[in-house]
Amino acid sequence: MATNFSSVPILDYSLLSDSATRPKFISDLQNALINVGFFYISRTPVVPEDVEAVIRDAPKFFDLPAEEKERIRMIHSPHFFGYSRFGAELTKGKVDQREQFDFGTLYEESYRPGDPEYRKLWGPSQWPDEKLLPGFKDTYVRYVQQVNKLGDELLTLIAEALHLPSNAFSRFREPGGNQNRAKVVKYPVPEDDSSDQGVGPHFDGGFLTLLLQASLHRGLQVQNRAGEWIDAPPIPGTFVVNIGKALETVTQGVAIATSHRVISPAKGSTPRYSIPFFQMITQDLIIGKAVLDIPPEILALKEARGKVASDSVNYAEYNELPAGQVALIGRVKYVVCSSVLTRWDRVNHPTAV
Numbered sequence: 001m002a003t004n005f006s007s008v009p010i011l012d013y014s015l016l017s018d019s020a021t022r023p024k025f026i027s028d029l030q031n032a033l034i035n036v037g038f039f040y041i042s043r044t045p046v047v048p049e050d051v052e053a054v055i056r057d058a059p060k061f062f063d064l065p066a067e068e069k070e071r072i073r074m075i076h077s078p079h080f081f082g083y084s085r086f087g088a089e090l091t092k093g094k095v096d097q098r099e100q101f102d103f104g105t106l107y108e109e110s111y112r113p114g115d116p117e118y119r120k121l122w123g124p125s126q127w128p129d130e131k132l133l134p135g136f137k138d139t140y141v142r143y144v145q146q147v148n149k150l151g152d153e154l155l156t157l158i159a160e161a162l163h164l165p166s167n168a169f170s171r172f173r174e175p176g177g178n179q180n181r182a183k184v185v186k187y188p189v190p191e192d193d194s195s196d197q198g199v200g201p202h203f204d205g206g207f208l209t210l211l212l213q214a215s216l217h218r219g220l221q222v223q224n225r226a227g228e229w230i231d232a233p234p235i236p237g238t239f240v241v242n243i244g245k246a247l248e249t250v251t252q253g254v255a256i257a258t259s260h261r262v263i264s265p266a267k268g269s270t271p272r273y274s275i276p277f278f279q280m281i282t283q284d285l286i287i288g289k290a291v292l293d294i295p296p297e298i299l300a301l302k303e304a305r306g307k308v309a310s311d312s313v314n315y316a317e318y319n320e321l322p323a324g325q326v327a328l329i330g331r332v333k334y335v336v337c338s339s340v341l342t343r344w345d346r347v348n349h350p351t352a353v
């Protein structure tokens with residue numbers, strides 16, 4: 001019997017603080033992981049004022065003078081951080097109607113000559129000039145530190161929900177600390193009727209994505225088992241969490257990555273903003289060869305879920321290549337699509353040609 005879903009479940013994080021309600025959270029989480037791949041999470045420890053501050057500052061970034069956004073364009077960063085112009089990205093061969101700023105959690109570059117190329121993916125971010133956007137960097141750093149911690153806590157809870165030891169996922173994270181990524185995204189109202197693809201159907205590649213919908217627009221949609229697109233509208237005070245392909249891989253497909261997309265805001269509306277945070281994994285491991293032992297009662301729940309319909313690309317490379325290489329391939333595809341490569345790009349992203 002195939003299980004399906006017609007809405008995205010909401011999990012209340014505050015249930016965890018009482019031993020009487022904690023089991024309800026864990027069982028809701030188990031259901032969301034196995035049968036949906038997406039859930040909202042409310043009443044988290046992330047400070048509401050810090051969430052309001054990133055929401056307030058998101059449009060300000062895109063209103064910066066064009067020269068300042070150009071100065072910190074992604075092509076200037078060996079770590080693929082920085083600004084991407086409107087229309088720079090393709091999903092399934094079609095242009096995504098969005099503009100974005102990518103940044104990472106604080107990280108000192110650790111790449112040394114002779115290391116695999118993919119280790120260059122981790123390093124410092126580019127930030128807008130403090131004089132032009134006072135406090136922007138501090139606001140975003142403070143925010144991602146908290147989301148980072150929430151993501152780590154969620155992994156421990158996911159282990160519990162799948163009847164695994166609480167540290168089951170540690171071997172997939174970098175011993176000295178991972179770099180995780182985030183971005184601020186603006187989806188403008190399309191200028192004509194030719195496309196409303198904010199971002200086309202795709203899976204996220206890492207472990208967890210924690211998304212803050214930073215304006216009140218609908219547009220995010222999640223594909224259910226029957227292939228139907230289910231709305232995931234903004235709910236103030238929540239994050240939308242979804243499973244990436246790496247987490248699906250290491251749980252033998254028990255926690256499921258679900259395809260999703262964003263439809264551009266309707267004519268006469270205003271731009272939509274969102275702030276996704278992507279939890280990354282260690283770089284050197286071929287994760288498909290290091291999957292977790294899953295208890296039989298949990299594998300049985302996966303079987304009961306039945307067949308999954310999807311029209312997205314998959315991440316079969318996780319079975320053959322180090323995770324960092326898979327991440328680099330994803331980024332390079334993006335840069336190749338996004339711009340005419342300059343000589344500098346070819347030197348810094350040699351696998352891009």
Ligand SMILES: O=C(O)CCC(=O)C(=O)O
Binds near residue numbers: 220
């Ligand atoms: O903007 C959103 O709501 C979702 C964005 C997304 O799915 C992504 O960038 O991976």
Ligand SMILES: [Fe+2]
Binds near residue numbers: 202204
């Ligand atoms: Fe996504």
